[in-house]
Amino acid sequence: MEEIQSQSDNYRSSSSSASSPASRVPSSNFFYLRKPGSVRQPISFEDSPEWEDTDNDVRVEEGGDSINVAITPTSPSLSKLNSGSLPSPPLPERAVVARKIAGASVVWKDLTVTIKGKRKYSDKVVKSSSGYALPGTMTVIMGPAKSGKSTLLRAIAGRLHHSDRMYGEIFVNGAKSRMRYGTYGFVERETTLIGSLTVREYLYYSALLQLPGFFCQKKSVVEDAIHAMSLSDYANKLIGGHCYFKGLPSGERRRISIARELVMRPHVLFIDEPLYHLDSVSTLLMMVTLKKLASTGCTLIFTIYQSSTEVFGLFDRICLLSNGNTLFFGETLACLQHFSNAGFPCPIMQSPSDHFLRAINTDFDRIIAMCKNWQDDHGDFSSVNMDTAVAIHTLEATYKSSNDAAAVETMILRLTEREGPLLKSKGKAGNATRVAVLTWRSLLVMSREWKYYWLRLILYMLLTLCIGTVFSGLRHSLSSVVTRVAAIFVFVSFTSLLSIAGVPALLKEIKIYACEESNMHSGALVFLLGQLLSSIPFLFLISISSSLVFYFLVGLQDGFSFLMYFVLNFFVCLLVNEGLMLLITSLWQHVFWSVLTMVFIHVIMMLSAGYFRIRSALPGPVWTYPVSYIAFHTYSIQASLLVIAFCCILHMSSCVSFSTL
Numbered sequence: 322m323e324e325i326q327s328q329s330d331n332y333r334s335s336s337s338s339a340s341s342p343a344s345r346v347p348s349s350n351f352f353y354l355r356k357p358g359s360v361r362q363p364i365s366f367e368d369s370p371e372w373e374d375t376d377n378d379v380r381v382e383e384g385g386d387s388i389n390v391a392i393t394p395t396s397p398s399l400s401k402l403n404s405g406s407l408p409s410p411p412l413p414e415r416a417v418v419a420r421k422i423a424g425a426s427v428v429w430k431d432l433t434v435t436i437k438g439k440r441k442y443s444d445k446v447v448k449s450s451s452g453y454a455l456p457g458t459m460t461v462i463m464g465p466a467k468s469g470k471s472t473l474l475r476a477i478a479g480r481l482h483h484s485d486r487m488y489g490e491i492f493v494n495g496a497k498s499r500m501r502y503g504t505y506g507f508v509e510r511e512t513t514l515i516g517s518l519t520v521r522e523y524l525y526y527s528a529l530l531q532l533p534g535f536f537c538q539k540k541s542v543v544e545d546a547i548h549a550m551s552l553s554d555y556a557n558k559l560i561g562g563h564c565y566f567k568g569l570p571s572g573e574r575r576r577i578s579i580a581r582e583l584v585m586r587p588h589v590l591f592i593d594e595p596l597y598h599l600d601s602v603s604t605l606l607m608m609v610t611l612k613k614l615a616s617t618g619c620t621l622i623f624t625i626y627q628s629s630t631e632v633f634g635l636f637d638r639i640c641l642l643s644n645g646n647t648l649f650f651g652e653t654l655a656c657l658q659h660f661s662n663a664g665f666p667c668p669i670m671q672s673p674s675d676h677f678l679r680a681i682n683t684d685f686d687r688i689i690a691m692c693k694n695w696q697d698d699h700g701d702f703s704s705v706n707m708d709t710a711v712a713i714h715t716l717e718a719t720y721k722s723s724n725d726a727a728a729v730e731t732m733i734l735r736l737t738e739r740e741g742p743l744l745k746s747k748g749k750a751g752n753a754t755r756v757a758v759l760t761w762r763s764l765l766v767m768s769r770e771w772k773y774y775w776l777r778l779i780l781y782m783l784l785t786l787c788i789g790t791v792f793s794g795l796r797h798s799l800s801s802v803v804t805r806v807a808a809i810f811v812f813v814s815f816t817s818l819l820s821i822a823g824v825p826a827l828l829k830e831i832k833i834y835a836c837e838e839s840n841m842h843s844g845a846l847v848f849l850l851g852q853l854l855s856s857i858p859f860l861f862l863i864s865i866s867s868s869l870v871f872y873f874l875v876g877l878q879d880g881f882s883f884l885m886y887f888v889l890n891f892f893v894c895l896l897v898n899e900g901l902m903l904l905i906t907s908l909w910q911h912v913f914w915s916v917l918t919m920v921f922i923h924v925i926m927m928l929s930a931g932y933f934r935i936r937s938a939l940p941g942p943v944w945t946y947p948v949s950y951i952a953f954h955t956y957s958i959q960a961s962l963l964v965i966a967f968c969c970i971l972h973m974s975s976c977v978s979f980s981t982l
Contacts, residue, residue, distance in 0.1 A: 463624070532749070
């Protein structure tokens with residue numbers, strides 16, 4: 322401890338720009354102070370919700386989900402925090418705040434998460450973390466990379482991987498239970514959006530997949546989500562991206578992914594890195610929007626790597642992690658005082674989050690080693706002289722023995738001593754409804770994006786014209802029969818091989834499905850049926866247009882029944898080939914390996930089709946299997962059923978990690 326104290330004293334003396342705790346009392350225009358007229362003041366440790374004796378007069382209006390809460394002015398004192406900050410201005414007396422969402426208190430106690438190593442569960446990603454989140458507040462989990470932020474967020478939400486192990490307790494409204502479907506929302510760090518849909522269309526289809534009831538009842542929910550995330554100006558614009566030259570900015574796309582979860586009106590919203598890949602303007606707009614969302618009563622818990630000074634002032638509580646250890650939990654202003662008490666005061670002209678991460682990020686040790694012999698114009702690099710290992714140990718030891726940790730334990734006891742109202746799910750849409758919605762949405766997407774089937778239609782027509790003109794002008798002799806058989810073989814095999822061009826588009830659909838499946842908005846069988854049903858009109862259009870050109874150029878037998886027989890056989894071949902492509906793409910989920918596997922399978926099928934050698938003369942039982950491009954129509958129905966069943970089994974097995982969340 323003497324070495325740690327000496328390191329802290331050296332850092333105190335080296336930080337000449339750092340101020341004392343007394344000098345860090347913010348003035349009236351300091352950035353930490355919430356402006357007058359803000360929605361609500363921060364909740365102190367004294368303001369824990371009482372389920373029976375509450376100061377809030379809650380009135381539930383009939384015919385809606387809105388709850389009007391009459392907020393009584395709370396005490397502006399933050400005496401237990403001892404942060405030295407000025408209190409936020411109180412709300413006017415009897416001020417009424419309309420809350421559309423009833424939040425929930427979330428408590429995690431002694432939470433430890435281990436991941437499976439090579440032999441046993443030995444790697445502790447999160448170590449004995451405790452904290453809580455209250456309705457109407459924003460709780461942020463901050464820390465450097467690989468500090469356990471996302472793991473802690475997933476553990477609280479109950480979305481850990483099935484191979485991870487969690488120890489500890491999680492309480493929701495004082496009850497030890499997991500949150501049900503529809504009571505919470507989870508936004509991944511990276512989400513895949515559908516660029517060919519407008520913002521309103523995308524959210525509307527998401528509402529149809531999630532909510533039960535009639536279609537007309539979900540329009541108001543979508544409009545509320547658009548308004549809550551400040552997307553009114555972009556509601557009728559295409560999301561864009563990929564085949565569109567320009568899409569919406571990254572900030573708007575990120576807010577769309579959050580609005581997708583808001584259509585369920587969740588009590589608790591978890592967001593993994595809401596500021597991921599956002600610039601400073603989009604970051605501030607995002608956090609102001611989330612602050613407005615929290616003012617409606619929703620409980621917000623999210624992770625963040627770093628924030629600006631203005632954004633830091635919007636947080637209510639902060640959980641600071643480093644290497645899985647909790648270095649601080651409490652209100653944001655108290656975190657500054659905690660660092661000052663530990664001997665690492667934040668300089669006046671430095672952002673608090675930058676200072677926090679500088680003190681606890683072990684990657685800075687490499688910079689210290691690089692700059693050890695360097696000097697700038699003002700002498701040594703005094704701002705990087707801090708040993709992060711010493712700082713982490715000091716901050717952790719200081720927090721465990723501080724009043725802040727004791728206040729957190731007291732608050733956890735108060736929140737868990739009595740059970741509050743249970744969170745009830747509003748139900749979810751049926752599988753038949755989801756299949757219909759996915760089919761219609763896929764039809765709309767395929768009709769708008771040229772790379773799905775319009776490009777394939779053009780390629781099919783060009784290939785058919787090439788094959789038809791090569792084999793045109795055949796007479797009705799015995800020798801022409803062999804030539805027409807060769808023409809049919811080339812037509813069916815090459816056009817089936819050309820369907821590989823749809824692998825990238827199908828891979829994008831699988832990514833969208835995986836994102837929806839993780840939030841239980843869809844299922845393997847629902848996705849498969851929706852994709853196959855939506856592809857039928859386009860495959861039939863391709864088959865009838867290509868068959869008409871090829872049939873008459875080659876000069877096959879006249880007659881409408883023969884023509885339709887040829888068209889239907891070719892259509893079923895394309896449909897089965899589409900199912901095979903769905904199977905291979907779902908298996909690999911990679912463009913290169915999917916294309917390589919499809920080409921290999923098609924080459925094997927072409928070799929054993931019976932054209933190069935008669936099927937009865939093929940050697941061994943391996944090459945005499947009943948799959949032939951010429952006789953493919955005989956087994957089309959059986960093959961379709963087998964492909965559908967195998968795709969379902971594959972999707973079920975590949976999505977075990979999602980279904981267990």
